[in-house]
Each structure stands twice: as structure tokens, then as C-alpha cells.
Amino acid sequence: MSISEVSSSIELPVAIDAMGGDFGSSVAVEGAVMSWNTLGIRTILVGKKSELEGHLNVLGISAPNGISIVDAPDVVEMDESPSVAIRKKPDSSIRVAFRLVSECKACAVLGAGNTGAMMASGIVEWDTLPSLARPAIASLVPKQGNLLPAVLLDCGANIECQASQLVQFAIMGDLYAKKLLGYDTPRVGLLSNGSEATKGTEVTRAASKLIQTLEGINYIGYIEATDLAKNVVDVIVCDGFVGNVFLKSIEGSVSLAAACLNEVAKDNFIGRIGLMMASPLLKAVFEDKFDPSAYGGAPLLGLKHLAIIAHGSSTPRAIMNAVKVANQLSQERLTTMLDAALKVAAPRMRSVS
Amino acid sequence: MSISEVSSSIELPVAIDAMGGDFGSSVAVEGAVMSWNTLGIRTILVGKKSELEGHLNVLGISAPNGISIVDAPDVVEMDESPSVAIRKKPDSSIRVAFRLVSECKACAVLGAGNTGAMMASGIVEWDTLPSLARPAIASLVPKQGNLLPAVLLDCGANIECQASQLVQFAIMGDLYAKKLLGYDTPRVGLLSNGSEATKGTEVTRAASKLIQTLEGINYIGYIEATDLAKNVVDVIVCDGFVGNVFLKSIEGSVSLAAACLNEVAKDNFIGRIGLMMASPLLKAVFEDKFDPSAYGGAPLLGLKHLAIIAHGSSTPRAIMNAVKVANQLSQERLTTMLDAALKVAAPRMRSVS
Numbered sequence: 001m002s003i004s005e006v007s008s009s010i011e012l013p014v015a016i017d018a019m020g021g022d023f024g025s026s027v028a029v030e031g032a033v034m035s036w037n038t039l040g041i042r043t044i045l046v047g048k049k050s051e052l053e054g055h056l057n058v059l060g061i062s063a064p065n066g067i068s069i070v071d072a073p074d075v076v077e078m079d080e081s082p083s084v085a086i087r088k089k090p091d092s093s094i095r096v097a098f099r100l101v102s103e104c105k106a107c108a109v110l111g112a113g114n115t116g117a118m119m120a121s122g123i124v125e126w127d128t129l130p131s132l133a134r135p136a137i138a139s140l141v142p143k144q145g146n147l148l149p150a151v152l153l154d155c156g157a158n159i160e161c162q163a164s165q166l167v168q169f170a171i172m173g174d175l176y177a178k179k180l181l182g183y184d185t186p187r188v189g190l191l192s193n194g195s196e197a198t199k200g201t202e203v204t205r206a207a208s209k210l211i212q213t214l215e216g217i218n219y220i221g222y223i224e225a226t227d228l229a230k231n232v233v234d235v236i237v238c239d240g241f242v243g244n245v246f247l248k249s250i251e252g253s254v255s256l257a258a259a260c261l262n263e264v265a266k267d268n269f270i271g272r273i274g275l276m277m278a279s280p281l282l283k284a285v286f287e288d289k290f291d292p293s294a295y296g297g298a299p300l301l302g303l304k305h306l307a308i309i310a311h312g313s314s315t316p317r318a319i320m321n322a323v324k325v326a327n328q329l330s331q332e333r334l335t336t337m338l339d340a341a342l343k344v345a346a347p348r349m350r351s352v353s
Numbered sequence: 354m355s356i357s358e359v360s361s362s363i364e365l366p367v368a369i370d371a372m373g374g375d376f377g378s379s380v381a382v383e384g385a386v387m388s389w390n391t392l393g394i395r396t397i398l399v400g401k402k403s404e405l406e407g408h409l410n411v412l413g414i415s416a417p418n419g420i421s422i423v424d425a426p427d428v429v430e431m432d433e434s435p436s437v438a439i440r441k442k443p444d445s446s447i448r449v450a451f452r453l454v455s456e457c458k459a460c461a462v463l464g465a466g467n468t469g470a471m472m473a474s475g476i477v478e479w480d481t482l483p484s485l486a487r488p489a490i491a492s493l494v495p496k497q498g499n500l501l502p503a504v505l506l507d508c509g510a511n512i513e514c515q516a517s518q519l520v521q522f523a524i525m526g527d528l529y530a531k532k533l534l535g536y537d538t539p540r541v542g543l544l545s546n547g548s549e550a551t552k553g554t555e556v557t558r559a560a561s562k563l564i565q566t567l568e569g570i571n572y573i574g575y576i577e578a579t580d581l582a583k584n585v586v587d588v589i590v591c592d593g594f595v596g597n598v599f600l601k602s603i604e605g606s607v608s609l610a611a612a613c614l615n616e617v618a619k620d621n622f623i624g625r626i627g628l629m630m631a632s633p634l635l636k637a638v639f640e641d642k643f644d645p646s647a648y649g650g651a652p653l654l655g656l657k658h659l660a661i662i663a664h665g666s667s668t669p670r671a672i673m674n675a676v677k678v679a680n681q682l683s684q685e686r687l688t689t690m691l692d693a694a695l696k697v698a699a700p701r702m703r704s705v706s
Contacts, residue, residue: 142609142613143609144609144612144613144616145613145616156546156547159546159552159553159554160554160555192594193509193594193597193598194509194597199512200512201512201594202513224598224601224605225597225598225599225600225601225602225604225605226601226602226604226605226608227605228602228605228606228608228609229604229605229606229608229609229612238598240546241545241546241554241595242594242595242598244546244547244578245544245546245577245578245591245595245598245602246578246598246599246602247578248577248578248579249578249579249581249598249599249602249603249606250602250606251578251579251582252577252578252579252580252581252582252603253581253582253602253603253606253607253610254606254607254610255581255582256496256497256581256582257606257607257610257638257639257642257643259497259498259582260495260497260498260637260638260642261634261635261638263497263498264634264637264638265634268633268634270630271630271631271632271633271634272631273627273630274626274627274628274629274630274631274634275627275631275634277623277624277626277627278618278624278625278627278628278631279624279627280621280624281617281618281621281624281627281628282614284613284617285610285613285614285617286610289610289613290610
């Protein structure tokens with residue numbers, strides 16, 4: 001029985017780097033309280049002990065059930081160079097949180113801070129899975145109505161990718177979609193500048209040829225960014241530069257559409273009344289459907305254990321959602337399964353750059 | 354006096370490849386009629402003469418003012434390989450249209466067909482400007498309210514770019530924004546995965562360093578795709594793969610938001626009434642503001658003369674808007690100015706790959 005399996009069978013808590021996030025450590029503390037009260041999931045808050053205890057006191061909770069605190073004197077700030085700060089600060093909250101998992105005291109790490117620091121801590125404290133070059137960040141993008149969202153990866157961890165990395169992203173995205181969202185045979189597509197096989201870059205064309213040959217992957221070929229509005233793809237694979245632009249442009253476009261709607265409403269009284277009547281619908285779409293924090297964070301897929309990045313501007317509810325996802329993926333033994341799937345595909349990867 | 358200056362001073366007509374476009378040649382014919390009736394701009398319809406005359410007859414116009422027809426027996430279809438088809442079909446409507454400009458019979462080409470065929474015809478019949486490797490496609494993306502749109506380039510002509518190409522796109526986008534939209538000192542930004550100078554790829558970092566040194570360019574550094582919703586940039590520079598994904602994701606996101614709004618309205622009677630009352634506002638944003646055809650086509654910047662690509666699904670009004678843009682940019686002598694600006698910058702380009 002592997003370490004991961006032991007971990008999941010005794011239901012370890014989720015370690016939260018409480019010092020990350022734009023809104024300070026109180027959000028992490030409230031999120032931990034919500035996680036226990038609402039979901040019954042245990043957490044370990046890692047950070048400056050006195051500060052965290054202070055937040056618990058403000059909430060009127062002195063010896064909380066399901067929440068423990070582990071003291072970590074240092075903090076990696078958002079503006080620090082991740083690789084330097086992580087090495088210089090072995091007792092930073094983020095590294096201590098990662099160590100709790102190595103020591104089998106927690107099942108996963110959750111952080112809402114510096115993405116680069118999460119990546120660097122994961123590599124320093126845990127290392128990547130043996131068959132993988134570098135982990136990828138997987139996010140969810142919405143679909144219409146009640147349809148499950150699609151998985152998008154990489155969202156920014158790997159700016160320049162080789163074909164073999166895109167193939168590995170396809171394998172990891174497929175498994176993540178199955179385990180997190182319950183897809184049976186998710187449709188996997190490679191994001192390109194057109195649907196024809198002649199489109200794309202040398203790297204995407206090489207990756208596309210190889211993904212076709214993978215058993216158990218329902219590969220549908222190239223997809224385009226306009227396919228977002230159609231229900232044609234469940235796992236969208238691309239390099240981290242393109243994925244980052246794609247994810248942020250969805251956010252930018254929807255914000256822009258909402259702002260334009262408010263702008264044109266200024267000169268139209270009846271329209272303005274109409275928008276007020278439709279405000280629950282507008283909120284459901286513009287705030288909830290496209291709210292990145294609704295989905296409970298983005299995992300760093302491919303580390304030896306499970307790490308989840310919550311949005312820097314996470315609310316306590318977003319932290320709770322991310323704790324839920326961390327717990328679920330740990331129970332599902334996602335990391336063990338990723339390791340096995342990447343090992344199976346490894347011999348084929350040698351045929352491409 | 355250069356050829357371009359002669360062309361503009363005698364107000365040559367715009368040559369339209371009437372055989373391109375998803376909806377057949379009747380759209381081009383109606384667009385030409387609207388251009389003359391509404392704007393007084395002359396056009397030459399290039400394509401199968403009998404077919405085009407038939408469309409004019411249906412419209413009740415037998416000897417139209419301001420419109421002439423040039424017969425071209427061949428057509429490059431949307432699904433043909435552009436480079437092969439263009440060379441095999443010297444008498445295709447698209448090549449004949451380009452030749453009319455070489456022969457000083459038209460000031461610009463407008464096509465709504467195969468983008469690759471437009472590019473290939475431009476290179477075969479005209480060639481690129483001497484200091485430029487390959488032309489770029491420039492599109493417009495909306496901003497809030499009454500703000501002028503931003504220019505985005507390259508939108509798909511150059512899938513893999515060197516730093517020097519991105520620098521040339523910055524120069525061309527700056528001039529295009531000035532000449533088409535009347536920007537005085539447009540803010541030029543390089544699309545990246547973050548705003549810090551350490552972000553991006555090797556290519557974007559090299560390009561960023563060089564653009565900073567260009568005189569007369571108001572370079573603001575890296576921008577992110579979320580900046581779409583903020584009024585911070587007027588010219589967005591990126592390679593054609595990223596630009597294509599960015600442009601299509603705007604279209605996809607806005608379509609998705611509109612579809613989601615209709616979806617949630619199903620279960621909310623009052624909200625549905627509200628949306629009906631606000632329908633002029635919704636139309637103004639979701640249909641008009643984000644309608645790619647509202648902006649009159651995307652030029653292929655960097656050919657020796659002016660070529661405009663209209664959307665494949667253009668309406669007659671979209672064709673008219675594109676004719677107007679072709680006429681305006683020809684009057685503004687955009688190509689001559691691009692040539693001069695690229696020549697000035699050429700010595701610096703040798704310092705980067």
C-alpha cells in the first residue's frame with residue numbers, strides 16, 4: 001500500500017498556508033471554520049500562531065474542533081521571487097504546509113498566495129512525479145446551463161512547452177476531469193488557431209499526432225477558442241502562456257460585456273428597469289457562473305502529492321470550496337493514478353521532443 | 354510621387370473578390386451597391402461575370418453607377434490549400450482582384466474568403482514591404498462605452514514569430530491605430546502571461562526590450578488579457594497563434610455569457626420580462642459591440658498595397674463598412690507610411706533574432 005493510499009484511508013486534514021491571499025490570514029481562518037462546520041473536513045492552519053489564534057478568538061472560537069494550528073514564523077510575500085524566497089525561508093508558512101504532507105500529517109496543501117512559490121515549494125519539498133518534467137496548473141472554465149465545466153491546462157506553470165509536455169497535460173487533464181467532475185470519457189482537445197490538422201505550431205502538431213495514439217483518451221483533435229460557447233470539449237490542452245491568455249481573456253471579456261451593459265443602460269430608462277428586474281439572472285451569469293473562486297481552486301497536477309492553488313482574492317467560501325476539492329481528490333487518490341497513467345505513456349513520449 | 358500617392362489622388366475604386374464569403378457572391382454585389390448608394394465609393398466586382406450581372410438584375414440594377422465588373426473564371430474555394438490553389442489558378446477572382454491594384458486600376462483589395470488565399474495572393478502578386486518578413490492581420494477589439502476600440506495584431510497570419518516580427522507588429526499597429534481610428538499617441542502593449550518584465554517567453558522579453566527603444570511609440574510594456582475590460586491599452590501586440598486564440602476567446606466568452614443568460618431566464622418569469630425590456634441594451638452589447646463585422650474588416654498589414662479581409666460571414670452592410678475602411682486607409686496612404694516607418698526601424702531589428 002502506497003503512502004497516498006494510507007493517507008486517504010485515515011482521512012488526514014488539509015494543510016492551509018494561512019499567510020497567502022490578498023485579504024490576509026483571517027480569510028483562511030474563516031474558510032477553515034466553514035470547512036469544519038459545513039463539510040466536517042479537518043484542516044491545519046499554517047502561519048503565525050498568535051495571529052491565527054487572534055482571528056479564531058474574534059470569531060469566538062478558542063479551541064475549535066477540526067482545526068489545528070502549526071506555527072510558521074516566515075512568510076513568502078506576493079512580490080518576492082519565488083525560487084529565491086523558497087530557498088531562503090525553509091520555515092515559511094508555505095514550506096511548512098508542504099512538509100506536513102511529506103510527514104503524513106496532512107493529505108494536501110491549499111494556498112491562496114504566490115503561484116510561483118507554490119510550484120517552487122512543491123518541487124523542493126516533494127518533487128514531481130518521476131515520469132513528468134514539470135507540473136501544470138489546471139483550471140475550470142464554464143459551459144452553458146447545467147453542463148459540467150471544462151478543464152483547461154496548463155494555465156501558466158509552463159510558458160514554453162515541448163510536445164511531450166502537452167501530451168502529459170492531456171493525460172493528466174483527462175484523469176482530473178474524471179476524478180473531480182465525474183466525466184466518464186471526457187472529450188480532450190488541443191487548443192489551436194484552427195480546427196484543421198495543418199493548423200497550429202510544430203509543437204502542437206507533434207503533440208496532436210501522439211495524443212491520437214494514447215489508449216483510453218477520447219481525443220477530438222484541435223479545438224478553437226470559440227468552441228468555449230459550444231458543448232464540444234471537456235479537457236482543453238495548451239501551453240501555459242496560451243492557457244493563461246485564454247483564461248484571463250474569458251474573465252476580461254465577461255467583465256467588459258457587463259461594463260458595456262451598464263454603460264448603454266445609462267441612456268435607456270426602460271432598459272434600466274429591465275436590467276434591475278433581471279438582476280438575479282445577471283448575477284447568476286456575470287458573478288457566479290464566471291467566478292473563478294466558485295470552482296474551488298486549481299490543482300498543480302504532477303507533484304508527488306496534492307497541492308491546490310486558490311484564487312488570490314478568495315473569500316472564506318472559496319477557501320471552503322477548495323478544501324472540499326482537496327479532500328475529494330485525496331480520497332480519489334488522484335496523484336497515485338496520475339503517476340500510473342504517466343508511467344504507462346512514458347515509453348511513447350521518447351518519440352517526440 | 355510614389356504609386357500609392359498617385360492612386361489616392363485620383364480616387365481609384367476598391368476591388369472586391371466577389372466569389373469569397375460564406376453566403377455567396379450576392380452579398381458582395383449588395384455590399385457594392387450599398388457602398389455606392391450610401392457612401393459614393395466606387396467598387397470593381399471581380400468574379401464570374403454572368404453570375405454577378407444576374408445578382409445586379411435581381412436588384413433591378415442593370416448598368417449601375419460606381420460599380421464595374423471584371424470577369425474572372427476561376428474561384429479559390431475555402432477548403433483548398435491556399436498556396437497550391439493560388440499558384441494553380443492565376444485567373445481566380447482573388448488573383449485578378451490583386452492584379453487590378455498592381456495595374457493601378459484599384460486602390461485596394463477586399464475579400465471575404467480564404468484568409469490564407471488572401472495572404473498568398475498578396476505575396477505572389479504584390480510582395481511584402483521591403484523591410485518586412487511577413488504581413489500581419491490586424492483586428493479591432495471593443496472597449497467600454499464610447500471609447501475607441503483597440504487594435505490587436507497579429508490575429509493569425511504568423512503562427513510562430515521572432516522578436517523582430519513582434520517589434521514590426523508594434524510599429525504597424527501604432528500607425529494603423531493612428532490612421533484608422535485617429536489615435537494621437539496610442540498606448541502599445543505586448544500581450545503576456547503577467548505584467549512583470551520577467552514574465553513572457555524569450556521572444557516576448559527580447560521584443561519588449563527593443564520596442565522600448567523605438568522613438569514615437571508609446572510603449573507601456575506587458576499587458577494581460579484581463580486588461581481588455583480596462584482602458585489601459587490601444588494596440589495589443591502578440592504572435593498570430595496567441596492573437597487568434599485571444600480574438601476567438603472574446604467571441605466565445607461573449608456568446609457563452611449570452612447563452613447562459615437565456616438559460617437561467619427559463620426558470621425566472623420576472624427576470625425574463627426584465628430581459629425583454631432590456632433587449633435593446635442586450636442587442637447593443639452582445640450583437641453590435643462584439644460583432645466582428647461592425648468594424649469593417651481586418652487589413653493584411655505589410656503588403657506593398659492595401660488588402661482587407663472581411664469576415665467570412667459578412668453581410669452587405671459589413672462589406673460596405675470594409676469598403677469604407679479600404680477607401681479611408683488608401684486616402685491616408687497607410688502603406689506608404691508603414692513602409693517608411695519600417696525602414697527607419699530596420700537597423701535596430703538586426704540586433705534581435
